[in-house]
Amino acid sequence: MSKRxxxxxxxxxxxxxxxxxxxxxxxxxxLLVVANTGDDFEHLGLNISPxxxxxxxxxxxxxxxxxxxxxRDETWSFMDSIGALGGEDWFRLGDRDLxxxxxxxxxxxxxxxxxxxTADICxxxxxxxxxxxxxxxxxxxxxxxxxxxxxxxDYFVRQQCRPVVHELAFDGVTLARPQxxxxxxxxxxxxxxxxxxxxxxxxxxxxxxxxxxxxxxxxASGAPVVAVSxxxxxxxxxxxxxxxxxELGLEASAxxxxxxxxxxxxxxxxxxxxxxxxxxxxxxxTIARTLMTSLHDRExxxxxxxxxxxxxxxxx
Amino acid sequence: MSKRxxxxxxxxxxxxxxxxxxxxxxxxxxLLVVANTGDDFEHLGLNISPxxxxxxxxxxxxxxxxxxxxxRDETWSFMDSIGALGGEDWFRLGDRDLxxxxxxxxxxxxxxxxxxxTADICxxxxxxxxxxxxxxxxxxxxxxxxxxxxxxxDYFVRQQCRPVVHELAFDGVTLARPQxxxxxxxxxxxxxxxxxxxxxxxxxxxxxxxxxxxxxxxxASGAPVVAVSxxxxxxxxxxxxxxxxxELGLEASAxxxxxxxxxxxxxxxxxxxxxxxxxxxxxxxTIARTLMTSLHDRExxxxxxxxxxxxxxxxx
Numbered sequence: 001m002s003k004r005x006x007x008x009x010x011x012x013x014x015x016x017x018x019x020x021x022x023x024x025x026x027x028x029x030x031l032l033v034v035a036n037t038g039d040d041f042e043h044l045g046l047n048i049s050p051x052x053x054x055x056x057x058x059x060x061x062x063x064x065x066x067x068x069x070x071x072r073d074e075t076w077s078f079m080d081s082i083g084a085l086g087g088e089d090w091f092r093l094g095d096r097d098l099x100x101x102x103x104x105x106x107x108x109x110x111x112x113x114x115x116x117x118t119a120d121i122c123x124x125x126x127x128x129x130x131x132x133x134x135x136x137x138x139x140x141x142x143x144x145x146x147x148x149x150x151x152x153x154d155y156f157v158r159q160q161c162r163p164v165v166h167e168l169a170f171d172g173v174t175l176a177r178p179q180x181x182x183x184x185x186x187x188x189x190x191x192x193x194x195x196x197x198x199x200x201x202x203x204x205x206x207x208x209x210x211x212x213x214x215x216x217x218x219x220a221s222g223a224p225v226v227a228v229s230x231x232x233x234x235x236x237x238x239x240x241x242x243x244x245x246x247e248l249g250l251e252a253s254a255x256x257x258x259x260x261x262x263x264x265x266x267x268x269x270x271x272x273x274x275x276x277x278x279x280x281x282x283x284x285x286t287i288a289r290t291l292m293t294s295l296h297d298r299e300x301x302x303x304x305x306x307x308x309x310x311x312x313x314x315x316x
Numbered sequence: 317m318s319k320r321x322x323x324x325x326x327x328x329x330x331x332x333x334x335x336x337x338x339x340x341x342x343x344x345x346x347l348l349v350v351a352n353t354g355d356d357f358e359h360l361g362l363n364i365s366p367x368x369x370x371x372x373x374x375x376x377x378x379x380x381x382x383x384x385x386x387x388r389d390e391t392w393s394f395m396d397s398i399g400a401l402g403g404e405d406w407f408r409l410g411d412r413d414l415x416x417x418x419x420x421x422x423x424x425x426x427x428x429x430x431x432x433x434t435a436d437i438c439x440x441x442x443x444x445x446x447x448x449x450x451x452x453x454x455x456x457x458x459x460x461x462x463x464x465x466x467x468x469x470d471y472f473v474r475q476q477c478r479p480v481v482h483e484l485a486f487d488g489v490t491l492a493r494p495q496x497x498x499x500x501x502x503x504x505x506x507x508x509x510x511x512x513x514x515x516x517x518x519x520x521x522x523x524x525x526x527x528x529x530x531x532x533x534x535x536a537s538g539a540p541v542v543a544v545s546x547x548x549x550x551x552x553x554x555x556x557x558x559x560x561x562x563e564l565g566l567e568a569s570a571x572x573x574x575x576x577x578x579x580x581x582x583x584x585x586x587x588x589x590x591x592x593x594x595x596x597x598x599x600x601x602t603i604a605r606t607l608m609t610s611l612h613d614r615e616x617x618x619x620x621x622x623x624x625x626x627x628x629x630x631x632x
Contacts, residue, residue, distance in 0.1 A: 106361030
């Protein structure tokens, strides 16, 4: 009998689009989405998990397609009011979105784990696939710019990615343990594929891979590891991936991302626009349309990625 | 030189209307509004202070005149969303209103006192008069109905005051200390009047008076104490005052309220509709229009109340 479990590593909207595609082509119990929590932060006294939130909203079909974050049909009365009371208003929290942060914060304070809260909220919103945080331990991505180390959301939202990035760190990661369902899945002998979603390698995927034991567990699962390039035609679809690569002295290209992942990858999906530059990529390359505009695009790219993984499994 | 400070004891909307009237006829530094915090509770992980909130919104001119609680121009997206995530939705929190609870909760968690948070928020909203919680210590009103003791907001909001009230208790009150500004004001020798606003005696004013030392400090201030009846024509303008009086075996009347306050009162303002029933009230009675419909009504009743107090001071 063939192996069934697909483990997808994801950051925010780019990864969430592929996760949605995978959720459309796989039975619910065959998909485990691992969310980066290095972006998590405490703001206005609330526990905010931006990548879990985006995955939750996208998989529940209540995401805001215009922004790539937050909920559709959103209102902003809370945000209009908080500044006048002395609260910070640089991080935009919609009124509906706020319900998730308030409810998560309440439950975490009661002693529930982030995994438990996330699982229950996904269930309530009708999400079939499992979404798990990379760890229930606290990991915080920090960015070293010209003015020194700053918190990730300070860099990403408050300063709109303007600072030049010299270095990244994942505070707390050496003490973090992989979330239990991830370890159990990777050890099950039943993993069909590990998919690295088209997310920013530095700030979305590497925090996951930096958790002690995570990279080894992926390797030891025996499953083919297939990444989808977040770079199309030398540009990031969204976010600072290409800018960050240049600032870190790397080649801002699909091939540059593959090089960054190193020997982790068995397969790599790149867009037609980047087909000429991937001659030196060590993983087996599949050329496909990777821009996910429509729901059909998401589903098609999910199928292409799974087929690439299945083909690699046959070669073993 | 005549005494200057007016100390007003208040619950929610009834008291807040008179507090607004007082704020319109007094210079800002001559009014200290003492808010009941027995109604305070923790809900959805947030610290909610309903009477402080109502006083804040009324004095800032941003209250909702239709409901008597919450803010005007409110939206309800948070409330529409929280239920689907497993959060409780029986206590209505508007999106703008929520900003106050989130910001208060954040600051209390940082170690600020409720007094400090309240003072700063009032200042930011342009409120000249001081609004202070009756205590920075935790006091919680509890209600004994047929099914035993329940929390106040369970009685008041979730069960819409339906349970028959047999007894009230102010949990924590024996350990509570009066807020420091109240004590300082009452000891200053500069108190022109202590005004008991037209709030529910049992659940709005008595929690304040039950704080050890509060009643004695009011007496010792030497200032005339004048109450405004919350009962008009034998009915409460809003809320369960009359129902609660009947259930507690008391006469549901303006005279019944005065009897409840006992020797605390020097003066008592009652409506024309209740003029016939106050023959046995021991305090000096002033008959006036006490229904506050317009802003002019609030201001006029404030003047009548202050004049009654000043007349009592001359008699001493």
